[in-house]
Amino acid sequence: MEMTQCPAARQEAFIQRHQGFDVEVNLHHGRLYHVVFDEAILSRFFEETTKVNAQHLEYVPHMRFMLASKLKELFGQQLQDVLRGILLDRNSGGFTLGVQNVASTPDDYVKFGTAVSHLIGPGNFDSMSGTYYARFLVKDTDKSDSYLRQAYRLFTLHTDGTFVDEATDWLLMMKFEERNAVGGESRILHLDDWQDLARFAEHPLASYKFIYKSPPSKNMAQMIQRRTFFKMNGKFCISFIDQFVQPETIEQAQYLHDLSDSMESAKNTATIPLPVGDLIMLNNLFWLHGRAPFQKNADLHRELMRQRGMFSEA
Numbered sequence: 001m002e003m004t005q006c007p008a009a010r011q012e013a014f015i016q017r018h019q020g021f022d023v024e025v026n027l028h029h030g031r032l033y034h035v036v037f038d039e040a041i042l043s044r045f046f047e048e049t050t051k052v053n054a055q056h057l058e059y060v061p062h063m064r065f066m067l068a069s070k071l072k073e074l075f076g077q078q079l080q081d082v083l084r085g086i087l088l089d090r091n092s093g094g095f096t097l098g099v100q101n102v103a104s105t106p107d108d109y110v111k112f113g114t115a116v117s118h119l120i121g122p123g124n125f126d127s128m129s130g131t132y133y134a135r136f137l138v139k140d141t142d143k144s145d146s147y148l149r150q151a152y153r154l155f156t157l158h159t160d161g162t163f164v165d166e167a168t169d170w171l172l173m174m175k176f177e178e179r180n181a182v183g184g185e186s187r188i189l190h191l192d193d194w195q196d197l198a199r200f201a202e203h204p205l206a207s208y209k210f211i212y213k214s215p216p217s218k219n220m221a222q223m224i225q226r227r228t229f230f231k232m233n234g235k236f237c238i239s240f241i242d243q244f245v246q247p248e249t250i251e252q253a254q255y256l257h258d259l260s261d262s263m264e265s266a267k268n269t270a271t272i273p274l275p276v277g278d279l280i281m282l283n284n285l286f287w288l289h290g291r292a293p294f295q296k297n298a299d300l301h302r303e304l305m306r307q308r309g310m311f312s313e314a
C-alpha cells in the first residue's frame with residue numbers, strides 16, 4: 001500500500017537537541033515528532049535494568065514507575081517534560097521513538113515501552129490480557145470476535161477505551177515482530193485535520209450518551225454510556241468505535257454510520273510505518289487510529305504491544 005501523508009503543517013515547537021536525546025521531525029506526519037536517543041546512554045538503560053522482567057512488571061505496579069525513573073535518571077527531567085509536553089500539545093499530541101537496535105527481546109521491548117509510558121502516567125488494566133499491556137498477534141487466519149486480529153480487513157478509525165470506565169488519555173503501540181507483512185500500517189487522523197469535525201461535533205447527537213458493549217474476548221461484561229464528542233480546553237475531543245457502540249434508533253444509527261463513513265474517507269488520514277522496536281504514542285482524546293489491511297500471505301506474522309493509560313498529575 002502506498003503511504004499516505006497528512007498535509008498538516010509541520011509542527012516545530014519541540015524540535016530541539018537535548019542532553020542525551022534529540023527531538024526531530026517525524027518524516028511520515030507533519031504533526032508528529034520523532035525522538036532519537038544517544039545510543040550509549042540507551043544501552044545503559046537495558047544494562048541497569050537486567051533484574052527487571054516482564055512478569056515482575058505485571059505483578060508489581062510500582063516497578064513500572066521505577067523503570068520510568070531510570071529513564072529520567074539517564075536522560076534527565078527534560079525527557080519527561082518534552083514527552084508530556086508533546087502529548088498534551090493540541091497541535092501535535094504524538095511522537096515515535098524506538099530502541100535503536102540496542103535491544104531486541106520481547107522482555108526488553110515491554111520494559112522500554114513501560115518506562116516511556118510511565119513517564120506520562122499509569123497504564124490502565126487491559127481486560128483482554130489481564131494486565132496493563134497486551135501483546136497481540138496478527139496472522140493469516142483468525143477466529144476472533146473483533147477486527148483487532150483480522151489481518152485482511154480494514155480496521156476502522158476509532159479511539160481506545162470506549163467500553164471501560166477509566167479515562168484513556170493516551171495510547172502506545174510498539175512493534176515486536178514482523179514477518180511476511182505487506183500493508184497493515186497504522187492509519188491515524190488528528191481531529192483538527194478532519195474536514196467534517198464541526199458537522200458531527202455540533203450535531204444534536206454529538207453529546208448523546210450512547211451505550212458501549214464489548215465482545216466476549218474483551219472480558220468486560222459491563223456497559224458504559226459515553227458521549228461521542230466533548231470539549232477539553234475549549235477544543236473538541238472524541239470517544240468512538242463503530243464495533244462496540246449500540247444505537248437505539250434508526251436516526252442514531254444513521255449518525256454513527258455517517259460519522260464513521262466520513263472519517264474513513266477523510267483525505268488527511270495518514271498511514272504510518274512502524275519499524276520493529278519502535279513505538280508510537282498518541283493522545284487518545286483527539287487522535288483516531290486504525291489499521292490498513294495486510295496483503296494476503298499464509299506466513300503473515302506480526303506482533304504488537306499496546307498500552308493505554310491516564311495522564312498523571314504533573
Ligand SMILES: [Fe+2]
Nearest residue numbers: 158159160289
Ligand atoms: Fe485501538
